[in-house]
Amino acid sequence: MNSGKFILYxxxxxxxxxxxxxxxxxxxxxxxxxxxIIVALTWDMTxxxxxYNSLGNIFFxxxxxxxxxxxxxxxxHDVGAYTNAFSDQVYVFSNAEYFTGVMIGILGAGVFCSVxxxxxxxxxxxxxxxxxxxxxxxxxxxxxxxxxxWDWVGGGQGISLPVFPYDLELGKIFFYxxxxxxxxxxxIFLRWxxxxxxxxxxxxxxxxxxxxxxMGIHTLRYKLTTWSIAAFFIGVVxxxxxxxLIHFEPLETAYQTIxxxxxxxxxxLLGGKGTLWGPVIGAIVFHLFKxxxxxxxxxxxxxxxxxxxxxxxxxxxxGIMGWLMSVRPxxxxxxxxxxxxxxxxxxxx
Amino acid sequence: xxxxxxxRNVSKNYGGVVANKAISLDVEQGTITGLIxxxxxxxxxxxxxxxxxxxxDSGSICFEDREISHIQVQxxxxxxxxxxxxxxxxxxxxxxxxxxxISLPHRKMRFLEAFSRNSATxxxxxxxxxxxxxxxxxxxxxxxxxxxxxxxxxxxxxxxxNEPKTLxxxxxxxxxxxxxxxxxxxxxxxxxxxxxxxxxVIEHNMRVIMNLAQKIYCLAHGExxxxxxxxxxxxxxxxxxxxxxxx
Numbered sequence: 001m002n003s004g005k006f007i008l009y010x011x012x013x014x015x016x017x018x019x020x021x022x023x024x025x026x027x028x029x030x031x032x033x034x035x036x037i038i039v040a041l042t043w044d045m046t047x048x049x050x051x052y053n054s055l056g057n058i059f060f061x062x063x064x065x066x067x068x069x070x071x072x073x074x075x076x077h078d079v080g081a082y083t084n085a086f087s088d089q090v091y092v093f094s095n096a097e098y099f100t101g102v103m104i105g106i107l108g109a110g111v112f113c114s115v116x117x118x119x120x121x122x123x124x125x126x127x128x129x130x131x132x133x134x135x136x137x138x139x140x141x142x143x144x145x146x147x148x149x150w151d152w153v154g155g156g157q158g159i160s161l162p163v164f165p166y167d168l169e170l171g172k173i174f175f176y177x178x179x180x181x182x183x184x185x186x187x188i189f190l191r192w193x194x195x196x197x198x199x200x201x202x203x204x205x206x207x208x209x210x211x212x213x214x215m216g217i218h219t220l221r222y223k224l225t226t227w228s229i230a231a232f233f234i235g236v237v238x239x240x241x242x243x244x245l246i247h248f249e250p251l252e253t254a255y256q257t258i259x260x261x262x263x264x265x266x267x268x269l270l271g272g273k274g275t276l277w278g279p280v281i282g283a284i285v286f287h288l289f290k291x292x293x294x295x296x297x298x299x300x301x302x303x304x305x306x307x308x309x310x311x312x313x314x315x316x317x318x319g320i321m322g323w324l325m326s327v328r329p330x331x332x333x334x335x336x337x338x339x340x341x342x343x344x345x346x347x348x349x
Numbered sequence: 350x351x352x353x354x355x356x357r358n359v360s361k362n363y364g365g366v367v368a369n370k371a372i373s374l375d376v377e378q379g380t381i382t383g384l385i386x387x388x389x390x391x392x393x394x395x396x397x398x399x400x401x402x403x404x405x406d407s408g409s410i411c412f413e414d415r416e417i418s419h420i421q422v423q424x425x426x427x428x429x430x431x432x433x434x435x436x437x438x439x440x441x442x443x444x445x446x447x448x449x450x451i452s453l454p455h456r457k458m459r460f461l462e463a464f465s466r467n468s469a470t471x472x473x474x475x476x477x478x479x480x481x482x483x484x485x486x487x488x489x490x491x492x493x494x495x496x497x498x499x500x501x502x503x504x505x506x507x508x509x510x511n512e513p514k515t516l517x518x519x520x521x522x523x524x525x526x527x528x529x530x531x532x533x534x535x536x537x538x539x540x541x542x543x544x545x546x547x548x549x550v551i552e553h554n555m556r557v558i559m560n561l562a563q564k565i566y567c568l569a570h571g572e573x574x575x576x577x578x579x580x581x582x583x584x585x586x587x588x589x590x591x592x593x594x595x596x
Contacts, residue, residue: 197453198463204451207440214400214438215511216426216455222463335444335489 056136064238113235144255158249272321
């Protein structure tokens with residue numbers, strides 16, 4: 001690691017640790033920023049690195065929320081009775097029960113979602129290009145509708161979870177730390193993964209899947225593994241979100257296909273597909289843009305957001321990192337053809 | 350000598366078009382076998398049938414005495430039967446070395462080994478093979494920026510990186526500068542002799558195939574027209590007629 005990178009990583013780590021104390025009024029915003037970074041990074045695993053544009057990753061977010069909530073409740077109470085309780089019935093969670101529920105719920109959500117990804121992936125990875133995108137979108141929409149009609153998990157009302165048992169400001173830091181820790185872990189994991197043979201193999205699938213098959217790469221195995229790892233992390237942040245939001249409902253919060261489900265794609269396109277830092281930068285820029293317009297352009301915020309999406313897709317297809325790579329290839333160790341032409345096999349017709 | 354690829358009565362129709370009709374041929378272990386024929390005679394269809402791109406209508410294809418006509422592309426590739434494409438296929442957004450490293454033989458790798466970085470030996474092999482095809486100087490350039498001929502050479506090097514037992518080459522010299530074709534013939538011969546790879550080659554350039562192959566099969570209109578040594582084929586009136594359009 002050279003000194004430039006060392007300084008960069010030091011600054012990022014320091015900022016990550018100190019941000020909630022430097023900006024105490026923005027703790028929840030910062031936690032949401034980490035959520036955006038994580039969903040963008042996981043979307044890029046399949047969309048950017050492997051060339052499978054999923055519009056259904058929000059399925060794992062919503063499912064993660066529900067699984068975490070159900071696990072947390074089921075550890076101490078009857079789920080059906082809890083979700084359908086009236087105001088006179090009060091369910092109490094001790095501190096120990098709460099934190100056990102949160103931890104097991106979050107991990108359980110991750111594991112459940114990665115198993116879901118294996119099953120859905122087995123069924124949908126035969127689809128290519130836009131068909132895969134629409135197929136996965138269908139899965140997410142269908143899941144939202146199914147869950148909103150399932151009384152055992154609260155139907156359309158969703159689920160209310162116990163509140164953080166100590167000071168609520170401390171609670172905000174608690175959730176910030178959970179999100180940030182997951183994000184840092186994911187970033188370090190991907191930074192390593194993309195340098196392995198595994199990373200090369202999924203890049204090969206993106207660039208020419210038929211060629212990869214013809215060279216004997218186990219394409220389905222790689223695709224399933226990649227999506228399943230991505231789903232684990234999305235499930236985990238879905239679980240964290242469930243406890244952070246306290247109350248959530250199926251269509252607008254959990255399986256929010258048109259909000260977070262699209263935002264994660266926009267973040268990646270904005271930052272640069274198929275790069276390690278692109279999704280991170282894209283998520284930060286997107287989140288800032290969104291919060292600024294939501295505060296200062298109220299009434300026009302969706303128009304501004306739509307304009308950002310259109311401009312990104314039309315003029316900056318390669319995103320911020322892609323643009324940097326084309327302007328400054330030497331920063332990324334990409335070498336450009338020198339005019340020599342000594343090697344054998346000089347151009348034919 | 351035993352046959353490594355054994356094709357018996359293979360037929361393939363596309364709707365009403367007969368692409369291959371009852372073709373039988375053998376590729377012997379360790380040799381170079383040629384497949385020639387006029388445009389549209391079914392050469393590439395036969396290649397696609399062998400490597401599993403589409404199911405055949407009838408007949409049998411064996412690789413090392415194992416029936417492969419019903420197994421999938423990736424599984425056939427993992428038996429050590431690798432093909433190159435007529436329209437060259439490489440990973441354009443990666444440089445040559447990365448292209449080579451992706452082509453490591455996955456059949457010799459356990460899945461968990463994918464979660465490790467490439468060893469120094471892998472890098473040495475990649476460099477050695479790029480040197481072998483004459484692309485060493487260009488190894489850090491994006492594969493997509495190479496000329497078509499260089500991309501063909503890269504694809505050939507990638508196939509060698511995969512350590513195949515048998516390599517099916519679809520027009521290896523098409524698009525390569527005529528003055529450099531001799532160098533390529535030499536490399537194909539060396540791949541056969543030094544690495545012990547059986548080659549099965551589709552080629553339009555008669556000078557190339559006559560210098561390369563020990564045995565040649567000629568297709569016309571989807572049927573096997575003639576077979577024999579390069580000398581036999583060159584003097585076979587039916588082959589000459591097929592190429593001049595007498596049929």
